[in-house]
């Protein structure tokens with residue numbers, strides 16, 4: 462079969478970010494405070510995110526991935542298969558829950574199979590409606606199972622002369638074949654059990670930086686997913702609670718509305734908060750606003766929780782609330798005005814006198830302006846430092862190191878673009 466590798470979901474267009482492991486840059490006296498710290502900070506955090514460190518993102522350091530065999534077949538890559546016999550694309554009929562056919566002349570959603578990588582040659586294929594491709598009792602190729610098991614596991618055998626030519630081998634030892642445009646078969650599957658892979662906790666948004674496997678959001682859909690995350694938070698807090706350098710714990714990063722509901726997020730934040738408080742009365746508890754939602758929706762809830770902090774992320778590149786294309790043709794001056802006027806106003810609405818503290822947990826001095834000078838960048842960074850410096854908890858840059866210079870705070874400081 463002829464293969465077309467469409468962009469992986471983990472492309473560079475999705476840069477909103479990650480797990481919050483922060484270096485605190487300017488808070489020397491955090492370390493003197495230790496246990497006696499009270500929950501009214503008299504300084505504001507200036508920090509940097511350790512992007513790409515514990516959770517890799519391809520765009521931050523692409524060379525990390527060079528040595529991986531078949532590195533164009535990583536989790537989440539969408540593949541489209543054209544039958545050499547009939548010259549048409551494989552398709553999950555009706556998007557899934559049905560048979561696999563080979564009667565489409567063009568390929569889009571139903572003809573795209575997202576891979577879950579077991580190893581460099583063994584994969585599961587997930588279809589549009591989220592079922593997995595498998596072989597049924599009659600040896601027909603179908604997409605009906607919600608979890609991948611033995612019958613949903615396939616080997617991709619690439620032609621060494623032309624890696625876009627592939628054969629797909631079922632776990633029964635036989636290859637898939639297109640008998641007719643309406644009938645794709647493999648021989649009856651003999652075995653069971655075993656190599657399936659599972660992703661029990663799910664992700665809170667579709668992006669690679671949330672360790673999402675194929676773009677599906679499952680976190681927060683069941684109490685189970687929440688419970689697992691609470692256990693992780695409790696484990697980490699218990700481990701570091703006595704360490705004087707533990708300053709704050711962020712419960713989760715960027716859950717996406719409306720898939721992750723406000724009710725579930727609040728339920729989780731309450732449970733996560735309690736888990737932190739079991740072990741520490743002084744660690745701040747940081748709660749990420751949901752992406753695509755009203756930035757004030759958590760204020761009443763969080764006001765009742767001592768030492769809580771609301772985390773907002775501001776990029777003049779993308780936004781899930783306003784149309785991101787507004788940034789496309791903005792001039793230097795318009796970018797500065799947007800920071801000074803619009804971001805400033807937005808931050809003001811979240812920063813309320815009796816409410817939780819506020820944290821601009823991600824920002825960067827990068828934009829869409831072409832041919833900007835060093836001075837332009839300096840002004841842009843400075844404007845953001847001033848406005849985000851008004852957040853009552855502080856700010857954190859995205860990110861410490863990055864092959865893209867402006868996304869590397871280390872590079873920006875060393876080269877005089879950012880002065881603290």
Ligand SMILES: *[C@@H]1O[C@H](CO)[C@@H](O)[C@H](O)[C@H]1NC(C)=O
Pocket residue numbers: 580581582583656
């Ligand atoms: C991939 O996994 C299969 C099944 O466990 C195994 O037979 C095969 O040797 C593995 N291939 C590589 C390259 O590790």
Ligand SMILES: *[C@@H]1O[C@H](CO)[C@@H](O)[C@H](O)[C@H]1NC(C)=O
Pocket residue numbers: 554562564565642643
């Ligand atoms: C492809 O085959 C399925 C199953 O027979 C049929 O329902 C569908 O209409 C066909 N689609 C096209 C575009 O021929």
Ligand SMILES: *[C@@H]1O[C@H](CO)[C@@H](O)[C@H](O)[C@H]1NC(C)=O
Pocket residue numbers: 786787789790
């Ligand atoms: C930005 O400018 C380009 C080139 O002038 C134009 O094609 C594009 O439509 C503009 N985008 C927006 C969002 O205005």
Ligand SMILES: *[C@@H]1O[C@H](CO)[C@@H](O)[C@H](O)[C@H]1NC(C)=O
Pocket residue numbers: 783787799802803
């Ligand atoms: C920014 O704020 C100004 C002043 O309130 C407003 O006129 C403008 O529409 C806002 N811009 C965007 C892109 O929201």
